[in-house]
Amino acid sequence: MTWEREQTQTAAVSETAAVFVGRVRLRSQDQRSLDAKASIAGHENEGENTMTNWMELEQKYYFHIINRMPLVIVRGQDSRVWDEDGKQYLDFVAGWAVLTLGHCSPIVVEALKEQAEKLILCSNQFYNIPQLELVQMLVENSCLDKAFLSNSGAEANEGAIKLARKYGKVHLNGAYEVITTLKSFHGRTLAMVAATGKPAYQESFKPLPAGFINVEYNNIEALKTATTDRTCAIMLEPVQGEGGVNVPDLDYLKQVRAWCDERGILLIFDEVQTGVGRLGTLWGYQQFGVEPDIMTVAKGLGSGVPIGAFLGKEKTAVFTPGDHGSTYGGNALMSAVGKAVLSHVLEKDIPGHVAKIGAYMTSKLEELNAKDPRIIEVRGRGLLQAIEFDREMSDAVVRNCLSKGLLLNAVKPTAIRFMPPLTIGEAEVDEAIAILSRALDETTVEAPEAQTGP
Numbered sequence: 001m002t003w004e005r006e007q008t009q010t011a012a013v014s015e016t017a018a019v020f021v022g023r024v025r026l027r028s029q030d031q032r033s034l035d036a037k038a039s040i041a042g043h044e045n046e047g048e049n050t051m052t053n054w055m056e057l058e059q060k061y062y063f064h065i066i067n068r069m070p071l072v073i074v075r076g077q078d079s080r081v082w083d084e085d086g087k088q089y090l091d092f093v094a095g096w097a098v099l100t101l102g103h104c105s106p107i108v109v110e111a112l113k114e115q116a117e118k119l120i121l122c123s124n125q126f127y128n129i130p131q132l133e134l135v136q137m138l139v140e141n142s143c144l145d146k147a148f149l150s151n152s153g154a155e156a157n158e159g160a161i162k163l164a165r166k167y168g169k170v171h172l173n174g175a176y177e178v179i180t181t182l183k184s185f186h187g188r189t190l191a192m193v194a195a196t197g198k199p200a201y202q203e204s205f206k207p208l209p210a211g212f213i214n215v216e217y218n219n220i221e222a223l224k225t226a227t228t229d230r231t232c233a234i235m236l237e238p239v240q241g242e243g244g245v246n247v248p249d250l251d252y253l254k255q256v257r258a259w260c261d262e263r264g265i266l267l268i269f270d271e272v273q274t275g276v277g278r279l280g281t282l283w284g285y286q287q288f289g290v291e292p293d294i295m296t297v298a299k300g301l302g303s304g305v306p307i308g309a310f311l312g313k314e315k316t317a318v319f320t321p322g323d324h325g326s327t328y329g330g331n332a333l334m335s336a337v338g339k340a341v342l343s344h345v346l347e348k349d350i351p352g353h354v355a356k357i358g359a360y361m362t363s364k365l366e367e368l369n370a371k372d373p374r375i376i377e378v379r380g381r382g383l384l385q386a387i388e389f390d391r392e393m394s395d396a397v398v399r400n401c402l403s404k405g406l407l408l409n410a411v412k413p414t415a416i417r418f419m420p421p422l423t424i425g426e427a428e429v430d431e432a433i434a435i436l437s438r439a440l441d442e443t444t445v446e447a448p449e450a451q452t453g454p
């Protein structure tokens, strides 16, 4: 090792430590608030509530964009995470359906280490091998013919919409409108807020980019009514994730496909959450026997590192140089991880495992359903499932589970979502169900008032 390299590594280690511990770094920033320093100093005193300090820090410096759960996660392995006090939690949130292979999977860590030593990034003006190997693997294992790599789901969706609009310009007399569905989720960029059919996410940011129409999900007539000569595409999640794990009727997506064919418009599937095995097939569209013209993926492809992609059939290849790009999209480091994750998913038939373990989880959730009259539905596919209550109790149950060592997501006031790593086994499902069952027994929330009339 050269001296220079040795020095760089030492410096890198101490910088990481400073950022990680937080207090070291902030101590040197004298101008920063003394209050924050005092609260961070408290972290050093044994017996003090360390959690409060990090929460105060967040409140002070982070934009308030989410009401976080009271848990500071410092370590993760497989399907488990640990807090600062060494308490262990079983993670059925998995970074919001991201951690395909679990926390700090050796597959991911090794790919990162190996590629980081070789090449992290080069400008997309040049070729890099992991990028090309990954798109080859994506295309050869899907119904699509071309791909572009991005950094996130929202960015992949933005690219897909641009592709559809260019297709509209070239082939559909300038048609530009995209029909999406209510209760969908497509990301947080401005255009994806317009695409996402949740008025509450849209209100504060108007005027939104034009050209998006949100209609009811699982309603073919609503799509047909909204289609005009201005329509270039319909964009849907094969199963809505953030909307509450909503599985459409079996023939809905087939009808949408037929309608797109009849009108000559494109069908885009947002598989950011459903892709890479989560539903028990490599891609969600395989569950429904319907092929999209364009598909987007992200989350599970990197199993924890930021990567996304949009893919399209040959006929959608209408971009010409200058139409699209990304500085980091398809960088060698993330592409190498994506390739390692996808190879592992294919080699080990992770989707086949998900189908089996997902069915097992459904059977266990159905047992809870039979026992607890407040549960009114178990739904989902593979390892994307939800239980629906007859009352607003999901937050109370999720907090109760947290205190007992299980992480779950209250996807709606009346529903809990289960999206563990795809590598879990029956033992983890049994453990989660046992904790959930105890939490349910202990949670009392008033039933909704009976409806007395129209």
Ligand SMILES: Cc1ncc(COP(=O)(O)O)c(C=O)c1O
Residues within 6 Å of the ligand: 096, 152, 153, 154, 155, 157, 185, 186, 187, 188, 237, 241, 242, 270, 271, 272, 273, 274, 298, 299
């Ligand atoms: C279906 C779907 N599309 C898009 C996104 C946005 O992805 P990202 O947060 O990576 O931008 C999400 C995120 O939850 C999603 O579930």
